[in-house]
Amino acid sequence: MRTAIRNDGEIRTVGAPSGTTPSAGPIVAPVAANDDPPAGLAARAEAPAADAIAEPPPASVANPSPNLPSWPYFVASALLLLTQGFGMNMIAGNLPQLQGAYSATQNEAAWLIAAYLAPNVSLSIALVKVRNQYGLRRFAECSILFFMLVCILHLFVTDLSGAIAVRFFAGFAAAPLSSLGFLYMIEKLAPEKKLQYGIPAALTLIAVMPSLTRITFPTLFELGGVHGLYIFELGLAMASFGAIYLLPLTSPPRIRAIERLDFLCYPLIAVGLGSMAIVLSTGRLYWWFEAPWLGALLVLSIVCLTLAIVIDLNREKPFIDYRWLMSPSMLHFTAVLLLFRLLLTEQTAAATNFFLVLGLQSDQLTGLYLVIAIAAIVGGVTCALLSRPGRQPYIHLVCLLLIAAGAYMDSHATNLTRPHDIYVSQALMALASAMFLPPAMAKGIGEAFKRGPNHFLTFILVFLATQNLGGQLGSAAFGTMITLREKFHSNVLAQSITLTDPVVANRVSQLSATYGHTLTDRALLNAEGTSLLAQRITREANVLAYNDVFVLIAALSLVAAICLVLHLAFDTIRIRAQRDPATA
16 A cells, blocks of 8 residues: 555545545645634655655546646635635724724624634534535535625624624635635645645745734725725625636545534534634633533533544544544644644734733734734745754744743833834744744644544644634633733732822822813812722733733743753654664
């Protein structure tokens, strides 16, 4: 038995034993963000020492675009990833503005994110089988058509409840787009370049999308409000629709991928992961121990996922291979992905929100987002040039050091800190984010196909759980810590401030002077001054709380870097110990 990589990127097993399931093809799962990370590309299915064998496509699968140049496919990939990224980050990165547009509170607006994530976190797992069974061409056309119809529905939304309902369907519709974006990116690349250049290029585009969305959002919102955003998203969807119909993809042979019990297993997985996504998205706002329905959703998630595991463990062809998922190598791989995803939420859940707490608006952060986007592009290019098999641990070590340096620099923030003061630190974070995912994906894909195509869905589940849910877990964990530390610092600061202190009394008098020309009652003036002083205390407490989180992230990054160095040293010693007796 040997493995072959076809020109279209599909991995095929030649001479496989009877009953072996064919390859799932060049599947890619969406990335989230935290962003939604993709999973899956062509990779070797046997030992790394074996050479990939280029095999021409079978006669039944013709290349539909043999004479077309490469650049239209790269443009189509960028367009699809831009469409998916704009729709996903349009809400997540601009909730304060949308609160006003829908006359909603912060807690109510958070349901726009939860409704989108609930179906999106798990749908890519099912789409792998759907695409393999019904064909790539039909899958692409139906996916983009459904997404365009959902974009049209957005134009008829006038209230929050309608927006939440439409965002739920948008989570369904957007799930295939990042997969298609990856497929268009690698369509014209040579087999040996798909992993080295295709993955970094697509992941770099995905890493840039949150910043681009935040850069364009203020202008679009000012010109047309919420409907202006939806019209722009519809325009992107229509352009993507045309690109898919004009630029066909090479479609691998169809296989029978869907089993009867899949109709039972996938709904359980979808409900379990969707319920967990809702809990992580809203738990910090409604507070973890104050809303009973949060506990009910968490129990529902655990029960559904447990039932799915029990059913799959007793199947001949499980939907997800949980035995491999619980192996030491996969547990280590999952822990690495989850740790990086948690650390990288510093940029989305902490650094950018810090300025919102200080009262800055989105249009004042445009320069910061531009720096992050440029740094992400530089990181993606660097990763493509340096990434080789065996270098993944060293690239991850550099990423950990960059995260630690960036977070430590941010931990010195004050209420006078402005976006230009953290350009360097956030550029380091963006570099680390762009350089981490490509080698991690390449290694995970290689491990999945080395064990057989049936392990591909398991790899997708791991990637989705660590990236989509991991991003929400990081936001929830660090957001909760910021809330707790803010209360702690507020109490400490308030205890040291008394009106009998001349310095405090003078400060209250200065603050109340703002209302001196409208209020003549001295008691009211003092009350206003005291209220303004309390606001200053809360602001300083928030600054200290964010600094605590930055220090924690820097410490975790350094500890992880030390553990990685020790792990590399142990592996080196073990390899030398095995080599010396053999040479002796």
